[in-house]
Amino acid sequence: MVLSPRAKPLLTESASTENVSPHGMRVLTEQFWKRGTELTVQSSKHELLGRGRVVYCQSFSHGTFAIGLELLARTD
Numbered sequence: 001m002v003l004s005p006r007a008k009p010l011l012t013e014s015a016s017t018e019n020v021s022p023h024g025m026r027v028l029t030e031q032f033w034k035r036g037t038e039l040t041v042q043s044s045k046h047e048l049l050g051r052g053r054v055v056y057c058q059s060f061s062h063g064t065f066a067i068g069l070e071l072l073a074r075t076d
Helices: none
Strands: 002-005 016-020 024-029 038-042 048-059 065-074
Touching: 024 048, 038 065
Parallel strands: none
Antiparallel strands: 002 038, 016 024, 024 065, 038 048, 048 065
C-alpha cells in the first residue's frame, strides 16, 4: 500500500497493513505520522482505496512505526 498526506500528496511512503477492519486499519511504516494527519491510502498498484486519519503512532525499537488509521472515506 502507499500512503500520502492529503496536505502534501506528492510525498508518498510504501507501507504494509497488519490488520484491517471496516472502520480502520493498522499499518506498518518507516515514518512517524502525527496524530490527526489525514492520509490518502492507495493500493500498491496506485488504485485509490480511500482517506484515513492517524489516530495513533506507535514506535518500535528497530526504527519502524505502527499507525492506526480511522477510515474517513473508502472505495472498494
